[in-house]
Amino acid sequence: MTKNLKIKAARAAKDMTQKDLAEAVGVTRQTMNAIEMGDYNPTLNLCISICKVLGKTLDELFWEE
């Protein structure tokens, strides 16, 4: 699996730390970190929560051509 830089970028755009995002989404900092690092297979609901907090869509954050 590959790093998810889109989340990192969207997070930066909102000036949020991994911890901030994790709390906003209701998940652990370690989980958020693992997702960004790409060694994780998150749950759809978690993906959707992340999207909503960051104001992005599933395709924008989790789809790769």
Next chain:
Amino acid sequence: MTKNLKIKAARAAKDMTQKDLAEAVGVTRQTMNAIEMGDYNPTLNLCISICKVLGKTLDELFWEE
């Protein structure tokens, strides 16, 4: 959670049964059924596999406004 009719429709468009789709995706028929029934929180990788088999995108199958 609510029924995922988008998957059902995309599946119908390809003339695939739940079992067909499940096998193409490498998952159990029960799992596919549960996802369509909406009482499930599938994994991102599984969602992506479903999308690829059905020729759709994450937003098209799993995003709700």
Next chain:
DNA sequence: ACAAAAAGTCTTATATATTTGACATAATTT
């Protein structure tokens, strides 16, 4: 250069996605 904050990594424990098998009902086919 130092201090503090943020990010990355590991281990153990817990919650939950997914499997397997079996059975019931709905829909199709002959």
Next chain:
DNA sequence: AAATTATGTCAAATATATAAGACTTTTTGT
């Protein structure tokens, strides 16, 4: 109408996502 196929559902077992805590490294700020 009988037989076959597709769908829906349940219970028990297994695999894996996520939690919690501790520690290291990297980045940022002063």
